[in-house]
Amino acid sequence: MSLDLNFLKKVNDNYGHEAGDHFIKSAADILSVAVGDHGEAYRVGGDEFLAIIYGDDPETTYQAVVKELLQRIDDFNEIEQSEIPLCFAYGHAICSTGQDYSIHDAERLADKEMYACKHRMKVERE
Numbered sequence: 563m564s565l566d567l568n569f570l571k572k573v574n575d576n577y578g579h580e581a582g583d584h585f586i587k588s589a590a591d592i593l594s595v596a597v598g599d600h601g602e603a604y605r606v607g608g609d610e611f612l613a614i615i616y617g618d619d620p621e622t623t624y625q626a627v628v629k630e631l632l633q634r635i636d637d638f639n640e641i642e643q644s645e646i647p648l649c650f651a652y653g654h655a656i657c658s659t660g661q662d663y664s665i666h667d668a669e670r671l672a673d674k675e676m677y678a679c680k681h682r683m684k685v686e687r688e
Contacts, residue, residue, distance in 0.1 A: 596631035651680035
């Protein structure tokens with residue numbers, strides 16, 4: 563799962579880097595809890611995250627993680643009441659034994675899907 567935290571630059575520009583750090587930490591905590599014991603979540607760059615999710619039924623497990631993630635984001639935004647909501651663009655790819663591509667290929671596919679999600683979100687805001 564590839565995720566990009568939206569609006570970090572806007573938070574930094576409008577409220578300062580301390581607020582940006584809180585934004586990143588909050589996003590990381592939410593993602594970590596949503597992934598739970600289904601896998602591991604990692605911050606890989608400024609506003610970029612990866613989650614590796616394990617399960618016998620990868621698509622069902624992924625959908626459960628996304629549902630939990632979106633619910634926790636909604637709860638956070640309701641409590642924070644910020645003008646700039648916490649929001650991720652995300653995508654995923656499944657990598658399993660017997661496939662002819664590697665985990666690195668899966669990461670690239672998930673990243674491509676994440677950017678398509680980011681584009682759709684931007685179009686919806688306009």
